[in-house]
Amino acid sequence: MVFEYAPAPESRSIVDIKPSYGLFIGGEFVDGGGTSFKTVNPATEEVLAEVAEADSDDVDRAVKAARKAYDKVWSKLSGAERAKYLYRIARIIQERSRELAVLESIDNGKPIKESRDVDVPLVAAHFFYYAGWADKLAYAGFGTTPLGVAGQVIPWNFPLLMLAWKIAPALACGNTVVLKPAETTPLTALLFAEICQQADLPPGVVNIVTGAGATGQALVEHEGIDKVAFTGSTDVGKAIARAVAGTEKRVTLELGGKAANIVFDDAPIDQAVEGIVNGIFFNQGHVCCAGSRLLVQENVADEVLARLKRRMATLRVGDPLDKNTDVGAINSAAQLARIRELSEIGAAEGAEAWSAPCDLPTQGYWFAPTVFTGVTQAHRIAREEIFGPVLSVLTFRTPAEAVEKANNTPYGLSAGVWTEKGSRILKIADKLRAGVVWANTFNKFDPTSPFGGYKESGYGREGGRHGLEAYLR
Amino acid sequence: MTRLDVRKTYKLYIDGAFPRSESGHSYQVSDAAGRFAANAALASRKDARDAVVAARKAFGGWSGRTAYNRAQVLYRVAEIMEDRRPQFTDAVVLAEGASAGQAGRIVDTAIDRLVWYAGWADKLTQVLGNANPVAGPYFNLSTPEPTGVVAVLAPQESSLLGLVSVVAPVIVTGNTTVVVSSFARPLPAVTLAEVLATSDVPGGVVNLLTGDAASIGPWLAAHMDVNAIDLTGVAGRPDLATQLEVAAADNLKRVRRAPSAEPDWAAEPELDTMTDFLETKTVWHPIGL
CATH class of the missing domain: 3.40.309.10 (Aldehyde Dehydrogenase; Chain A, domain 2)
Known part of the structure; x- marks a missing residue:
């Protein structure tokens, strides 16, 4: 006897996808000066939204907003206060977890089973974990001084999880960030921007600039950033390593593999x-x-x-x-x-x-x-x-x-x-x-467990106590 | 009748042996006052490549030794340096123009530095490693491991203390290295190589090239079987440092950037002298019956 599966679709009604999205700079959604691009549902080829493509002026505005937030607010807050913002964000992620999971699956194409049971729970756990470090940095062994403004570029395979891996430790250590999500999966990063607003995170601490390779390049090469964190292909990782040569910028790269x-x-x-x-x-x-x-x-x-x-x-x-x-x-x-x-x-x-x-x-x-x-x-x-x-x-x-x-x-x-x-x-x-x-296991991830490569898979670690090193001096 | 002294030939140190440069080239080395001191081998691209092959060959054995053993081997180097303290003092006087008293203190500090690093061999894993409390039934442990073959451009000014201060942190953790000595002051490096050869450091773990970092550096920076590079030797030469860092990106070498000027080598080092050339490996295993 053969059992057939009946369709068991998760409802889309929980998400509200707007026809168009701007950039998140200085705590507000703003129009970009560049063109826009479409993000599609890869399972249906349906166009989901028009998204602003940040040009170099937009990136510059975002970096300045991050610098201002760093100088005036975030670097002056105590670790304990930063921690509470991150705990607050972690809680909102948990509260809005189904919405995030459905949106992730729509924009990325990954099974809801994974976005719901793996990606989003790990995202919340990551913010919760690094929140607790914010006022305990002196015990980690990497100094307690933040670097400043971090430029972060993330891939499309785990859009929200990679955002969490980048933003949570950066903010816990006292840095502010400009993050560029991948051009095919910008929507959950923009929903995260809304969560930052809900959490009353001070404007400019997190800035999201959407776009493709040119936007990422403008961010990485911007003179106003102190740190580059990149996850993506080894070819782009090498280009970034060349671009930062001769600068004081710190870099972490999490690149390809052939395990x-x-x-x-x-x-x-x-x-x-x-x-x-x-x-x-x-x-x-x-x-x-x-x-x-x-x-x-x-x-x-x-x-x-x-x-x-x-x-x-x-x-x-x-x-x-x-x-x-x-x-x-x-x-x-x-x-x-x-x-x-x-x-x-x-x-x-x-x-x-x-x-x-x-x-x-x-x-x-x-x-x-x-x-x-x-x-x-x-x-x-x-x-x-x-x-x-x-x-x-x-x-x-x-x-x-x-x-x-x-x-x-x-x-x-x-x-x-x-x-x-x-x-x-x-x-x-x-x-x-x-x-x-x-x-005797595979593909296990945890916020307490450092992740990163040898050789051409990049350098630096994300996750765990080791993950703090990339954002402190 | 005065006796004619026997002069020493200064050679390269590759794979535990002392070859001349395959190029047949040498260059004149002067003492601090500008007088001819000796001819030193001028290492070529081929010498650098031979040295990388030797370092790669030695990596498995050296990194596979127990940390306790590496500590003993480094401590043994310090012992032999102490034994040859007058020789090193003379070499530093000649190279750096220091007084005998200053040179003696430099040699003492270099020996003490080796002892300091030797002691780290079997402690670093405890300081840098972690058991990670993952949210699930898994054993999860992160430990540091050596990066592999590290090219070191040694400082130009500090011919012995600076040299020891960049080589010891690289090898104590299990890396092997190809070192380009100070160009103008290479003789203490060759003397150190002679100590390494007669200590318990296996051949190939440290390979020492005398010559110009500006001409050998680019080959090492671009070499696809070198895992990391220390640019200390091009301190104060930002254009060259940038060029080397760009070349190093070809296989994503770990780069220790050149400082704007040579640091104060007498100061106690920080851990990043070692951690810059370490990887973190994390191993998971399920827990269950």
Whole structure:
């Protein structure tokens, strides 16, 4: 007997999307001097709103507003008072959590299950965690002096969560910020601006400038900022590192990854398969720390792959607002094209593709969960970040070979290891050149746990006590 | 009849050996008064690349040693320096034009600095690491790890104390290094290399090049198998420092920026001399039956 899922859509009525949005500067929504752009629902291609594109004059106004707020208000407040603003923001996020989750899923395409149960709770937790640090900085070991104005540029894969990772520690340490959300996902950042107003956060402490790459560049290169915090691609990260050369600006970069997820023959296979699925299909694989390279020990490769495919066939791909959906929409047409291009290259280079049988909607941007076998280390799908629901499978025989293959990448953000042998976990974790190692689990995040990469995955850490270092001197 | 003295040949120190520059070039080194002191090897691009290969090869073994052992190895370097205190004092007098008394104090401080850093080897993880109380049934631990191969442009003025102050913090945590010595005052660096070679520091952990940071620096800054670079040696040369920082972005090296002028090396260092060349690794594991 086969049980069918009935549709279980989350209501959109809780969100109120305006036809157009301005910039949030000095505590108010203002018109930008530049043009505007459209943000669309990637699941339907429906235009959601027109959003102002900040030009360099707008960025300049935002930086000046942040500087004024820093000089006149925020740097003069006691840590305890800053903490209370952040606690207040955390509480409003909790109160408006469903609204934030639905809006995030509409603008980003991620399943409501994830925005509701992962993204938004972590956002609130992040503000709650860093709120408590604001009056305890002397105990953290990084000094107690804020840097000044932080320019922050965030990606589209976890729009609100990346905002929280950037803004919460910056404000707790006494900095003010100008933040640019990604051009395809500006809406929850603008709703966050409204939350700042609700919390009576002093004007100019948080400024949001929407736009694309040019807006981000104007922000990063602005002479009035003291700190750049960026999450996004390694190419842009390198451009930022060049742009700040010779300045006094402090920089943290959280960039791409090509994480190895290593499965040994003694691993609990069913749990490992869940971890593999979570590692690469969580958030449609739009995750910098995604476990996009499965390294499976040769003698269990057939069994693991058979169980993996069986599990992939049960993934529900479709409407992000359906509460049963496991895999939502690809965030943009451009990203879909990138995923398709690399997948075609994978096939052309000789790897074998298998996709879960699923009916994809006819509107919107979709890509079926896909696994490539017969992948070698030379294949581009084993080297380049696809940033989509595409898994490359390689095999190994010995632990040393697994480590060598895992580390054979310019990236070093995360890695996974699955084995029942404790001493092996510790040895492999020790040898992996990656900032986060998940052993017998994957894709776990917490505000107390530092996150960030080795090598070309960037530098600096976000989260935990370590995350304060980027905003203090 | 007076005896003709035997002069020393100053060479590079790469992979535990003392080669001449593969380029065959050397340059004249003068003492502080401008008199000819010696010829030093002029390190080339190829020497720099050979040194990076040696440093990479040594990284696994050195970073894999216990912290206790690295502490002992560094302390042993201090012991041997103390043993050769007159030699180092003479070298500093020659290089920096200091009086014998001043030079002796500089050597003492350099030795004490090594002892200070040696002691950090097995304490830094406790000071920098954290057990993180995540909201779930997971063990979660963050620990510092060495960045890898670090290129160090050593200070131009302080030929021994400055040199020790930039090299010790890099290697004590498990990094390996390629060091470009002071251009005008390279001789104490070569003497230090001779100490390293006869101590317990494995070959390749410290590779020492004498030559011009302005000509070797760009190769190291752009080298794709170098993980980090310390630009202290180009202090006060902002255009060159910017050029090196731009080159370092090619593989996102960790950069310790050049100060506007050489710092006061006698002051007690801060932790960032070590943390600038460390990564934080966080490991998660479920807790359950």
